[in-house]
Amino acid sequence: MNELRREPVTGCWIITYLDRIPEVKDFKIESNEKKGEATCPFCWGREDQTPPEILVHRKYGPPNSPGWSLRAVSNKFPALRIEGELNKEGVGVFDMMNGIGAHEVIIEAPEHKRDAADLTYAEAEQVIWAYVSRSIDLRRDKRFKYILIFKNYGKIAGASLEHGHSQLIALPIVPKRVQEELEGAATYYNYKERCVFCDMIREERDEKERIVYEDEKVIAFCPYVSRFPYEVWIMPKKHASDLTGLDRDTVPSVARALRDSLLRIKKYLGDPAYNFIVHTSPINGREREDYHWHIEIMPKLVKVAGFEWGSGFYINPVPPDIAAKNLLSVKLEEK
């Protein structure tokens, strides 16, 4: 019999299959081979095809020329623009405002084919630092309420350019999905006076079965309430509600947990598309006891169909303890 599991933060239910568990070959994973190097605007030598760099890790050369190892630029075709006023207004029953925001791209490495899973630990640390420092900078703009950091890898996960990159969108409102998570976490905290994510970490550590990475500072696991097969969550062990408060000692652990988890997914599942999303607090300057920043990696192995859209349920055909065991079976060389 399948099991219904309730995710304690947002309250969505997950149908977890306990029999008929698919193998890797059953997922029909599309190739994510990168073929567009010849015209890629994110490669060395084509720096003039992007807006100028906002942040750069550079070994040599002048700005906006080759020699960099990481580069952050504005999105050339932004969903939201930084210039202008919000001008909130009502339109009948609807509300409307101008599309103000910031939309940046963090190019993770100069080589076209080396993606987040292939970075060295040192390079992965650079990426995490870029998330932190771009967030700190954008927080100064008083129009913004939330900074969302995410990565789309592979066409079916929504990546429109192949070259490895993450995105950062600063929003003039706290988005619904974040609001839901904050409210769920606050409800739990008000009832139990404990952070729900800290409780989840304790439980995952007690059970041990779903952990895919652990060191002194950080843990990564396939959560008991995984919505998707091979989903992995990465969390700092010490309570912290905001990515921008990340301390120097924890960054290497976050980088390792993320790089290793992505590499295990790539090797075990044969390079599937995925999204990962940094879940962090809204911009309001206070450290919250009821929320815990973390990263959620969601491999795109199954389609989201009418049932999921209509209900907010998810159907996960791979129990997370099996997923963790499979991911751990991959041998990794350190780098």
Add this chain to the structure above:
Amino acid sequence: MNELRREPVTGCWIITYLDRIPEVKDFKIESNEKKGEATCPFCWGREDQTPPEILVHRKYGPPNSPGWSLRAVSNKFPALRIEGELNKEGVGVFDMMNGIGAHEVIIEAPEHKRDAADLTYAEAEQVIWAYVSRSIDLRRDKRFKYILIFKNYGKIAGASLEHGHSQLIALPIVPKRVQEELEGAATYYNYKERCVFCDMIREERDEKERIVYEDEKVIAFCPYVSRFPYEVWIMPKKHASDLTGLDRDTVPSVARALRDSLLRIKKYLGDPAYNFIVHTSPINGREREDYHWHIEIMPKLVKVAGFEWGSGFYINPVPPDIAAKNLLSVKLEEK
């Protein structure tokens, strides 16, 4: 400048592009040509490959043999099973219950290649009646709290079998997505003492620009707050919170609005994958003044990526008034 629009029921924000509007060719629509007729378990003559029929419209022949024009059967590989007890229990911070429910399939026509968009009006009426009568029957089971009816068309929309079919899942809980919609509609009602969907209909009728079907009983429109390009909502004009209260006079209008909308989408966009979902009240026997049943059609033209997953925002590159104008440009022969 792009516009941010707020959907007044669930409160999600939509980034509506007002320039750089993509044309049909920009969407790279995958072929949904049907090639699997030779082994299709939903075709005439293979009735023994599905569980026995629960509901059937039959021109001739004994049960579970050819001669039918519509057939409802249990799903052979159900996400939830009808036998057993719920056995709710806590597992640490999590909640769990057995996967109890009903999962049925409504096979819309006997021909393998004729799908919902290709039905005659009379056949489309049969489909709507099947939704109503299966819902009425399943409501008697006291374990169920909600009945979700939806259709996945095309592989990328999650259809695993080609032969035209809708699905019906009876759930032991009111799902999160429905709960959100009910709460949003109730909040609006408590404030304004009017149904938010009735207000939306009034507004769409005043503006006229986004209507793709209208008769005395039913309206279909590309909502001002479309999350997806070429999204169409179908609503009874007279307030009614529940599909099962649908009266005999309104069924033909619902059937026409649905068939015509699907056919316009198929013809204008070149047969894209889509989902449609029937949004209706939970099972609890009372007619609600604050909720309005309707159908939402969501063509799958863009990928849902990290930004949407992380925020609950949507990016819609086609303004709904343009979508409606394009859909209306399709010439339909009545049938």
